[in-house]
Amino acid sequence: MTISVEKALADGANAFARISETAKLDAQVLLLDVLDKPRSYLFTWPDSLLTFEQLQQFDTYLQRRLAGEPIAHIIGYREFWSLKLKVTPDTLIPRPDTETLVEAALNLPINQTAKVLDLGTGTGAIALALASEQPSWHVVGCDRIEAAVELAVTNQTNLSIDNASFVQSNWFSAFAGQKFDLIVSNPPYIEQDDPHLAQGDVRFEPLSALVAPDDGLADITTIVSDARDHLQTGGYLLIEHGYDQAQQVSAIFTKMAYKEVTTIKDLGGNDRVTLAQWHT
Numbered sequence: 445m446t447i448s449v450e451k452a453l454a455d456g457a458n459a460f461a462r463i464s465e466t467a468k469l470d471a472q473v474l475l476l477d478v479l480d481k482p483r484s485y486l487f488t489w490p491d492s493l494l495t496f497e498q499l500q501q502f503d504t505y506l507q508r509r510l511a512g513e514p515i516a517h518i519i520g521y522r523e524f525w526s527l528k529l530k531v532t533p534d535t536l537i538p539r540p541d542t543e544t545l546v547e548a549a550l551n552l553p554i555n556q557t558a559k560v561l562d563l564g565t566g567t568g569a570i571a572l573a574l575a576s577e578q579p580s581w582h583v584v585g586c587d588r589i590e591a592a593v594e595l596a597v598t599n600q601t602n603l604s605i606d607n608a609s610f611v612q613s614n615w616f617s618a619f620a621g622q623k624f625d626l627i628v629s630n631p632p633y634i635e636q637d638d639p640h641l642a643q644g645d646v647r648f649e650p651l652s653a654l655v656a657p658d659d660g661l662a663d664i665t666t667i668v669s670d671a672r673d674h675l676q677t678g679g680y681l682l683i684e685h686g687y688d689q690a691q692q693v694s695a696i697f698t699k700m701a702y703k704e705v706t707t708i709k710d711l712g713g714n715d716r717v718t719l720a721q722w723h724t
Contacts (some may be wrong), residue, residue, distance in 0.1 A: 446499050450490035459506055470515055474505040477519040512524065525573035529599050534591040535566035542630050544710040545684050545717045546573045551640040552680055552719075554625050556580045561674070563615055563629035564588075568596030568608070570628055575608035586613035615663075616670050623676045630684040633662040661692060663712060668696050675722040690715035 445456070456471030464470050472486060478494075478501045480483065485492075494502065509520050516522040523529070524538035525546055532536055549560075558581045562571035564639040565585030575583040585608065587593050596610040611618050644708035664683055671681045681702070685693045690707040697705045710716035 445621055446493050446496060448490065449479075449486060449492050449494065452499070452502055453486065456502070456506055456655065459510060462539045463510060463512070472507060472519065473515055474509065475502060476643060478502045479503065481667055511552060522567075524567075524569045525576070526598075527569070527576060527603055528660075529567045529569055529572070530595060530602065531567060532591070532595055534589060535595060536586075536630075537706050538567055541710045541712070541714075541716055542570065543573075544708060545628060545630065545682055546577075548572060548684055548708050548719060549574060549626060549628055549680075550577055552635035554680070557582070559623070560584070560626045560628070561619070561624045562586070563627065564631050564663075565610060566592050566630075567598050568599045568610060570597070570630060571608050571610070572599060572603060572605055574604050574628070576603070579607055581607060583608040584585075585610045586615075586618060588612065588614040615667060616674055619674060623679070625676050625679050626682070627667075627671050627675060629667055629678070631667060632660070636647040660686060661696070664689075664693055665696055668700050668702070672700060672722060677722070677724045679722050680719055681722065682717055684717050685715075687714035687716065691717055693718045715720065 452475055453468070453471050456474065457468040458619035460470050472483065475487070476483060478498050497517060505518055507517065514537055516534060516537045520530060521528050522531045522538050525543055529538060529645050535564075558578070560581050560583040562569075562574070562583065562585040563585050565571050571583045571585035575581060585596055587596065587610075590612055595611045600608055600610065613619065630638055656704050664685060667683065668681065683693060694705050694707060697718065697720040702722055705718065705720040707715050708717045708719070
């Protein structure tokens with residue numbers, strides 16, 4: 445026994461309705477992965493029948509999603525800045541909000557041969573997005589987790605992006621004496637007792653990439669402080685943060701003597717990225 449594409453989508457969306465705000469989209473993404481077809485196939489061939497093997501795989505996907513597992517972990521990848529990135533439980537799943545940081549960085553008046561550092565690179569999403577848009581930049585991504593660095597290198601290889609590299613480093617530990625024109629980071633910034641940590645996709649992501657002491661500001665404070673030794677005069681530091689942390693993050697920048705402190709909102713209208721310029 446098998447079912448049509450249209451029926452499979454309807455069953456999936458109905459099953460996900462109680463656990464996901466994007467139930468229909470979730471069903472579409474999972475079915476497309478099973479079918480190995482473009483999205484247009486769902487609307488062009490709604491009466492096409494799944495094979496028995498496809499139906500079994502789709503049902504397995506449904507059960508995993510109903511158990512709360514993130515879509516990106518089920519299918520093994522996530523689109524970010526039009527780049528298809530391999531995803532594993534070793535890192536954060538790239539999110540659309542982080543594209544705000546990429547866009548802000550690309551809009552800065554930085555020289556064409558800039559040296560760029562992405563701290564806590566995870567999948568390599570930010571570093572690879574910047575490198576793909578600016579082929580003459582040299583972008584380095586670092587992470588303290590070896591598995592994350594290996595994943596970022598895999599994504600770089602799969603995407604054939606030659607002007608990015610990745611190293612293992614606990615923030616700036618591997619960059620003694622080095623300076624950059626631009627430093628970016630999406631560090632851990634969630635408070636340790638935040639109730640959202642027990643909800644949704646974050647239950648399946650590493651806490652070390654999500655949570656920081658001092659009301660979620662400890663790693664941000666460390667980065668803003670230490671970046672002063674690694675920025676060229678006139679260089680920029682951009683940091684992603686929580687929607688309610690802009691005032692505190694701006695105060696940290698100001699206290700550390702940065703100039704031109706500015707906060708940028710994401711597509712949802714929430715404060716998401718604060719940037720500033722360093723002058724010696």
